[in-house]
Amino acid sequence: MVQAKNGNNxxxxxxxxxxxxxxxxxxxxxxxxxxxxxxPEELVHLVVFKLGTESYGIKIxxxxxxxxxxxxxxxPRTPHFIKGVANIRGDIxxxxxxxxxxxIRPAPVSDTEAVSTTYTLVIEAKDxxxxxxxxxxxxxxxxxxxxxxxxxxxLQDISINENYIEGIAKVNNQLIVVLDMFKxxxxxxxxxxxxx
Amino acid sequence: xxxREQEYKEIFIAEALEYFDALNRHISDLERNPQDDHVxxxxxxxxxxxxxxxxxxxxxxxxxxxxxxxTAFSLIRNKELSFSDEVVTVxxxxxxxxxxxxxxxxxxxxxxxxxxxxxxxxxxxDNLSDSTIELAKVQKYNTSRKLSLSDLIYxxxxxxxxxxxxxxxxxxxxxxxLSISRDxxxxxLMSVSSHLYRITEELQYSVMDARLVNVGSLFNxxxxxxxxxxxxxxxxxxxxxxxxxxxxxxxxxxxxxxSLLHLVRNAITHGIEKPEERLKxxxxxxxxxxxxxxNDRENVIIRLTDDGKGIDFKxxxxxxxxxxxxxxxxxxxxPQAELLSFLFEPGFSLAKEVTEYSGRGVGLDxxxxxxxxxxxxINIESERGKGTSFILRLxxxxxxxxALLFEVDDIYYAIPLIHTESVVSMDISxxxxxxxxxxxxxKGETITVVYLNELLxxxxxxxxxGDATKLKGQVQNIIIVSYNNRKLGLIVxxxxxxxxxxxxxxxxxLDNIDIYGGVTLLGTGKVCLVLDxxxxxxxxxxxx
Numbered sequence: 001m002v003q004a005k006n007g008n009n010x011x012x013x014x015x016x017x018x019x020x021x022x023x024x025x026x027x028x029x030x031x032x033x034x035x036x037x038x039x040p041e042e043l044v045h046l047v048v049f050k051l052g053t054e055s056y057g058i059k060i061x062x063x064x065x066x067x068x069x070x071x072x073x074x075x076p077r078t079p080h081f082i083k084g085v086a087n088i089r090g091d092i093x094x095x096x097x098x099x100x101x102x103x104i105r106p107a108p109v110s111d112t113e114a115v116s117t118t119y120t121l122v123i124e125a126k127d128x129x130x131x132x133x134x135x136x137x138x139x140x141x142x143x144x145x146x147x148x149x150x151x152x153x154x155l156q157d158i159s160i161n162e163n164y165i166e167g168i169a170k171v172n173n174q175l176i177v178v179l180d181m182f183k184x185x186x187x188x189x190x191x192x193x194x195x196x
Numbered sequence: 197x198x199x200r201e202q203e204y205k206e207i208f209i210a211e212a213l214e215y216f217d218a219l220n221r222h223i224s225d226l227e228r229n230p231q232d233d234h235v236x237x238x239x240x241x242x243x244x245x246x247x248x249x250x251x252x253x254x255x256x257x258x259x260x261x262x263x264x265x266x267t268a269f270s271l272i273r274n275k276e277l278s279f280s281d282e283v284v285t286v287x288x289x290x291x292x293x294x295x296x297x298x299x300x301x302x303x304x305x306x307x308x309x310x311x312x313x314x315x316x317x318x319x320x321x322d323n324l325s326d327s328t329i330e331l332a333k334v335q336k337y338n339t340s341r342k343l344s345l346s347d348l349i350y351x352x353x354x355x356x357x358x359x360x361x362x363x364x365x366x367x368x369x370x371x372x373x374l375s376i377s378r379d380x381x382x383x384x385l386m387s388v389s390s391h392l393y394r395i396t397e398e399l400q401y402s403v404m405d406a407r408l409v410n411v412g413s414l415f416n417x418x419x420x421x422x423x424x425x426x427x428x429x430x431x432x433x434x435x436x437x438x439x440x441x442x443x444x445x446x447x448x449x450x451x452x453x454x455s456l457l458h459l460v461r462n463a464i465t466h467g468i469e470k471p472e473e474r475l476k477x478x479x480x481x482x483x484x485x486x487x488x489x490x491n492d493r494e495n496v497i498i499r500l501t502d503d504g505k506g507i508d509f510k511x512x513x514x515x516x517x518x519x520x521x522x523x524x525x526x527x528x529x530x531p532q533a534e535l536l537s538f539l540f541e542p543g544f545s546l547a548k549e550v551t552e553y554s555g556r557g558v559g560l561d562x563x564x565x566x567x568x569x570x571x572x573x574i575n576i577e578s579e580r581g582k583g584t585s586f587i588l589r590l591x592x593x594x595x596x597x598x599a600l601l602f603e604v605d606d607i608y609y610a611i612p613l614i615h616t617e618s619v620v621s622m623d624i625s626x627x628x629x630x631x632x633x634x635x636x637x638x639k640g641e642t643i644t645v646v647y648l649n650e651l652l653x654x655x656x657x658x659x660x661x662g663d664a665t666k667l668k669g670q671v672q673n674i675i676i677v678s679y680n681n682r683k684l685g686l687i688v689x690x691x692x693x694x695x696x697x698x699x700x701x702x703x704x705x706l707d708n709i710d711i712y713g714g715v716t717l718l719g720t721g722k723v724c725l726v727l728d729x730x731x732x733x734x735x736x737x738x739x740x
Contacts, residue, residue, distance in 0.1 A: 071722075073607060073608075073722070073723040073725065074607060075706070075709070075712070075725060076605075076607075076652035076653050077652060077709065077711055077735075078706065078709055082705075082706070085702075085706070085715060085723055085725075086723070087717055087721060087722075087723055090365060090368070090369065090717070092700055092702075092703075092715045092717070092723055093703065094702075094703070094705060094706045125704070127703075127704070128703035128704045128705075129703070130704075130705065
């Protein structure tokens with residue numbers, strides 16, 4: 001079990017080392033491009049995971065912990081994207097599947113991956129927590145704030161409510177959709193959950 | 197009973213000592229600022245309360261001295277007695293004597309209050325400004341007084357809530373440890389965990405006990421309320437209170453407060469008739485309203501009975517047909533219990549006119565929701581011309597509930613016992629497919645039975661609750677639940693045991709999904725879903 005506490009720069013898992021290096025290289029470039037700017041550029045620490053075939057990121061402050069997905073108890077008559085509830089350290093929290101939430105086609109599963117474990121990001125909102133299931137080991141990534149394009153034009157065209165998207169980050173040809181999990185969990189969403 | 201009296205006495209002493217401290221503080225202030233009306237009013241209030249409390253519990257000396265002091269201060273307040281040095285001394289002495297009496301309640305050998313001092317008090321009260329009569333010198337008897345702190349503390353209910361939640365968590369972990377120690381079969385671990393079990397249990401009961409209050413703390417507010425409503429409605433009502441010393445969790449009492457008020461209003465405005473009507477009907481002029489509480493096993497039963505006109509079943513039938521809750525043909529075959537259950541439907545009101553106190557659209561459904569929310573039950577009994585009773589069956593404590601554990605489609609579920617009527621096993625051939633439900637004859641009563649798996653898991657459009665072929669196995673386990681006077685049989689896959697569970701409420705975003713009352717963790721660490729019987733029944737009735 002891997003813990004990533006708020007504001008902690010500790011890396012989430014070993015495999016992300018490369019990404020971080022690339023990312024900080026990117027940040028260095030940014031700094032070189034602006035030599036007059038004496039202040040080092042503001043960095044964002046993201047937890048990056050895959051939904052479908054694309055990469056999505058959440059700011060690490062919103063992630064309480066990353067764990068191997070525990071046993072999930074299905075809850076009948078809840079919205080389809082709620083996988084159920086799980087006991088995480090004595091807290092019983094809802095587990096959500098964002099792919100189903102946003103209608104993202106899951107990536108085809110190869111035979112070797114078929115039995116692989118999934119991971120759960122525990123997102124901590126103000127007065128409750130919720131788990132988000134992801135397929136691969138989430139990566140940790142530091143990028144410059146300026147790398148996040150806050151309002152790209154195509155946002156209106158995609159199936160994810162634009163309010164949920166904080167921006168799009170481009171890091172070494174990799175496109176990362178940065179989600180604002182708190183907005184996903186705000187009142188609107190909860191009402192929608194209840195009415196479904 | 198003995199201990200209850202002891203408890204009252206301790207509470208009285210603690211409060212009285214607090215009053216005593218406050219009196220000392222205020223009278224010292226008053227000596228410095230004799231014109232301060234606020235201080236004077238506060239002293240007056242303290243003495244008045246002390247007098248009333250002492251009298252209620254039977255400490256007449258305390259109430260007597262308080263009375264004398266109160267009179268003296270009322271004279272000072274009315275400027276009929278000046279706050280002179282002589283008077284001040286007597287008053288200080290009097291308050292000291294009160295303190296003495298309070299601390300000696302448990303010490304019968306302390307003797308009578310000093311007669312000289314009592315006489316001095318009488319003198320300042322009776323002779324007003326006439327100073328011809330000498331005030332006798334009083335021997336100062338407590339120059340070496342002891343300082344003591346109260347034995348009682350006030351605590352915010354929030355803190356007790358937190359404590360109870362923690363105990364709940366602890367119990368869940370305790371069960372888990374107990375289960376692990378059984379699996380490991382380690383003697384030492386087993387002995388530690390059984391000790392842990394006992395301590396946690398005691399802790400649980402202690403915390404639950406600390407939250408208990410007397411039902412009387414709510415009941416005693418009603419005499420005044422009943423009087424006001426009766427006056428406004430031009431009716432004569434005699435309220436009888438029984439069982440004020442029954443104890444119940446403070447939060448449960450808080451939640452039913454509005455409901456009880458609503459029911460009492462209803463009883464007076466719609467139940468009890470005007471005096472002339474009552475006389476015509478051969479009843480005493482004064483209507484009778486009784487609010488009683490009693491214990492029934494783990495529950496507290498609160499009953500509100502009036503001897504008014506009772507519920508008009510014809511009117512209920514008409515209203516139910518008007519609102520298309522039932523067809524005109526079917527209505528005559530409905531048992532009374534079913535008819536009465538219509539009264540709890542949202543928007544169902546028999547009130548024709550809006551008065552200050554009733555008929556403002558807040559219906560019995562609100563009452564029912566409040567009772568449901570704490571896992572209680574409400575029933576009505578009514579006889580035309582004789583009166584109506586509302587019976588509230590309430591849990592004593594919020595956190596721990598007796599529940600029945602079972603399994604459906606490999607998921608563990610629990611149903612609180614307060615909603616279960618009975619459990620039966622039946623051969624599949626005894627279940628009859630009628631319409632889109634199953635019917636079974638259970639102890640002479642025809643009851644609708646559904647397969648819980650189908651109700652919970654089948655896609656809503658394809659749900660076939662009347663299809664017995666969906667059932668697994670030959671013998672079916674059925675839990676009969678009851679809600680709003682209606683019974684429903686739930687067929688479960690596997691029936692386990694009866695167990696006390698700690699219900700954790702569901703957190704966002706699942707808190708709006710009402711068929712679950714919460715979740716609990718079993719000793720095995722597995723999550724068990726707690727079904728909410730009211731919501732499940734509603735889900736069943738609204739399925740079409």
